[in-house]
Amino acid sequence: MKFIDEFRRSDLAKGLVSRIAQRSKNNVRFMEFCGGHTVAIFKYGIRQLLPPTIEMVSGPGCPVCVTANSDIDKCIAFSQLSDVIVATFGDMLKVPGSRSSLQRAKAEGADVRMVYSALDALSMARDNPDKSVVFLGIGFETTAPTIAASILQAQEQKIKNYHVFSMHKLTPPVVKAVLNAGEVKIGGIVCPGHVSVITGSQAWEFVAKDYGIPCVVSGFEPLDILQCIAMLVEQVEGGRSEVEIAYSRGVCHEGNVEAQKLMHRVFQSSPAEWRGIGRVPGSGLKLAEKYSRFDAERVFEIEPGESYEPEGCICGEVLRGVRTPNDCALFNTICTPQSPVGPCMVSSEGTCAAYYLYGGDSRG
């Protein structure tokens, strides 16, 4: 058991595909919240395997895409400070802010470095004691505990020049915001697998209970996603709305309690600005008072300037599942992965990037 190839078996996928076709009678729209699911669904051609009764729509589950322009502008402003190294996950580099991008700032001389882990940023701080490292903390519940751990490690190792600009976001509050807006009728949610590793499937109970919408937590291999859709169909056809797990090898009801503890120790919840969705109460994470010396926003003064959105870009509506990239006049004309206008085209998990790379929804 290596936990990868076993979940890509075509014989088992065929069984699930015919089960879904057989059981699905009523027209229904499922939202995959997570950008990782959007990419996997396109990569494995899952939309084409589903019966015409099932429509899949992408949600706001790409942390880079939902980062507000005002925050991108702040990231760039940090890179303009002298003796500051900005450390970031690669996806953030090309995201255009109001006037520039981190990549452009780097080309113009700013010290911006790509890392794969907060641990790399921590080593960078250790190796450059005469500079300050500002790590750009983006990501949902999956990532926030790793950043929390890196801050505790910095404290333990007495590394004083490590700072985090926290743009972390929490997923249940934004799902609630999307459902409350009621712009798209959703008949079931493919719940994010690796967020749920941390939060547990319990995080989605309010969706099933208060909104009557079936929820199934899914992994990212093709069998996981097909199993998840099959379970959603069973709920829809049986008139049930419950929270179930199609990823039981990694996700349980309670989640990773240790990770939750670390996250809530280092961070406290705050309102957060989501691109296309606006300000969502309790959906952000900022450093708790006790860890303020690691908080880049409190340690440094920056001048990010006024922020504004790119003209003609409909990323906001794509993120809410209201429109698809095909509805955008910029898509594949002036907005491409090489020259992106909006973040959904930049991120490897962005809906526009997935449509561009895999040819959109060729099923129509």
Add this chain to the structure above:
Amino acid sequence: MCLAVPLLIKSINGKDADAEIGGVSRPVSLWLTPEARVGDYVLVHTGYAISVLDKAEAEETLRLLGEIAAMGEVEG
């Protein structure tokens, strides 16, 4: 962004581990999964193990999917 991959833990030193995927060894932090042991597969996200994978659950899932596939063949 929330990408996580299964790695096999080969050795542990305090909260640090060496874990392997496809013959390549990577350092992995066990800060979030103190219960992980040598021989476990862990889901690794940005250098940190976030979950110890449950082999029995994985096998049970595959068994169920095998049953669904077999039923499809009989009915089809």
